[in-house]
Amino acid sequence: MAYNIVTIAGSLRKESFSLKIANALAKLAPASLKLEVITPAGISFFNQDLEGAPPADWLAFREKLQKSNGVLFVTPEYNRAIPGALKNAIDVASRPYGKSSFNGKPVGIVSNSPGPQGGVSAAKTLQNILPGIAGAIMQQPETYLNAVGDAFDAAGNLTKDSLKTVLQQYIDAFAAHVGKHQG
Numbered sequence: 696m697a698y699n700i701v702t703i704a705g706s707l708r709k710e711s712f713s714l715k716i717a718n719a720l721a722k723l724a725p726a727s728l729k730l731e732v733i734t735p736a737g738i739s740f741f742n743q744d745l746e747g748a749p750p751a752d753w754l755a756f757r758e759k760l761q762k763s764n765g766v767l768f769v770t771p772e773y774n775r776a777i778p779g780a781l782k783n784a785i786d787v788a789s790r791p792y793g794k795s796s797f798n799g800k801p802v803g804i805v806s807n808s809p810g811p812q813g814g815v816s817a818a819k820t821l822q823n824i825l826p827g828i829a830g831a832i833m834q835q836p837e838t839y840l841n842a843v844g845d846a847f848d849a850a851g852n853l854t855k856d857s858l859k860t861v862l863q864q865y866i867d868a869f870a871a872h873v874g875k876h877q878g
């Protein structure tokens with residue numbers, strides 16, 4: 696049996712590196728994991744006034760997470776943090792208070808940037824947000840992918856061998872992390 700992992704590519708951009716990385720991870724995943732790659736597109740803005748009768752898109756997103764065995768975040772860095780759309784999705788899924796859809800789910804974080812920093816500030820933002828609303832966050836290997844601008848061909852396929860090696864090591868470690876925390 697494969698564990699179902701909701702893999703959230705944090706960018707809304709059609710050709711985003713985060714989406715390409717998430718799709719590459721899905722292809723590299725061992726048989727023990729089945730990654731469903733999604734983006735925060737279509738999740739309406741969180742507003743606590745709507746919690747009494749949540750919008751259908753909130754309910755669908757929460758249900759997808761609740762039915763999963765884990766969550767993998769693949770995020771770019773926007774202004775030293777995560778994209779607003781990703782933060783909104785986290786806010787939607789973590790409510791109502793005490794009933795987070797991430798609760799108990801093993802979590803992985805991969806950040807990326809075409810620049811030299813690899814999105815480390817975005818990853819650290821997630822590491823600050825998720826405790827208390829999610830399950831165990833995988834600690835090692837920390838994965839901050841830099842210089843990803845030339846890693847994919849025109850069809851979105853991963854062509855950079857050094858990145859493929861890093862992603863394979865990461866997804867194999869994440870599979871072990873999920874197995875450990877799914878008991």
